[in-house]
Amino acid sequence: MGFFIEVEDGVRYYVEDINPKGNKTILFLHGWPGSHKLFEYQFDHLPSMGYRCIGIDTRGFGNSDKPFCCYDYDTLADDVRYIIEKMSLYNITLLGHSTGGAIACRYMGRHHGYGISKLVLCAAAAPSLIKRPRFPYGIDKVVVDQIIENTYKDRPQMLRGFGDRFFFQHTSQAFSDWFFQIGLQAAGWATAFIAMTWINEVLFTDLESVQIPTLIIHGIQDQVVPFELSEIQNKMIKNSILIPFELSGHGSFYDQKDHFNKVLSNFIEGLDCA
Template identity: 45%
Template sequence: MSHRIEVEKGVSLFVEDIGEGQPVIFIHGWPVNHRMFEYQINEIVNLGYRFIGIDLRGYGQSDKPWSGYDYNRKADDVKAVIDQLGLENAVLAGFSMGGPVALRYMARHQQHGITKLMLLAPAAPRFTKTDDFPYGIEAKEIDGMIESIQKDRPAFLEEFGGMFFHQEQSDAFKHWFGTLGLQASAHGTIHSAEALRDEDGRGDLEHVTVPVLLLHGTNDEICPIDFSEYLQSHLKDAQLVKFEESGHGLVFEETEKLNAEILQFLRT
């Protein structure tokens, strides 16, 4: 089953809704969509959980307005989906950019409806370096990425996809993965990159009191594992599982281990 959920006047999100039982809400990373989780859907649904996959505004099959790509608005969009589907006792999972969006949701909406949080290779608490946050990349590197997107978005996505993985992927897989990024709007991709460059989610962490599972590849070249180590030390109840054979794309590179860790967390 799928839904179109209006999150503000004139803007609707596409939401995949499969299975029954406790809801597990997945928020994808930049610049793809919920279909990146296809290797988690079967496992979760087969074991009695309800998969909720959200295409954020600007991505996948959701509407692509010009504005609304800051973390506050994206968190409000998630709230609208949760409310309109009547989701309770849910687990919220955020991958990469979806990580800081999930954390902002927890802080901004008082963890409404959420009993557990999973962060997969999160781009959190912030993506770029500052004087008091030494992890991540320089803000000017995001500016270079935006310039590349404006010049040749397909070429940029192909290059970015190459950074995504530690293990070699088939040509067919790389083509499929690239199509996920091309389904996004150019302006949504750029405005989300600006949010990744500028947003700071460190203030969100003190508001998270539910159990948190952190899953992160040790060879991640996009979101260094320093991010999850920082989160583990600043969240009240967080466990970190490292994936030694993965880069940023741990959901594809160590799928069996990742799914097992997710299911163990769901059952506890």
């Protein structure tokens, strides 16, 4: 069922709570420029396995309110904390994809993992999506600058181009159109402001603060967040395991959805993920 939760500054977050009576809870944080709908193929199957799946739309995206401010990682992590408290969630798995993974990392550092027992990072944009002095990994800043410029110039065309690089496996035209429409749901300013966080934010300290069991899933063919960042995450988080998805791009939750769901459930149940 879907409903809204008003966070501290009055912004209403859209929340989808699937199988509320499930035995174990997974809170999903989507990536840019999507919404909770990106996890459709997890929501189709994981609840039948006994999981409670909660998807939220980040402010500015999906069905959530779209204010013209406050898209920094601190605010977005605080929003997650407020929702967790409001829903009385505890001992849950926090799963973040791409920018959602970055927000999950900031949540762990800023809120000391409140309510979280396991962490899953999927193609996470951490510790820095762009290359920096003394950090020669990730993508060039000019790539992000171009995304921001194109967002303000012709956002639909920018989204089309981004969608073409998102998945590694073949998708139908209908699926491509569906993905495109999810991106269009976002506000243009929110789309640009979140892209700016990739330049302004770093998560080195946040990653080092993670103490709980962590699963890292990353597609080897990822053209959005380079696979090498997952290897760095694996080194920085002591209690972590990295599972490379050989036939996946940035969207492993669809490229290899059955394998993704199996690895995720095995991790939550304490079984072998390899």
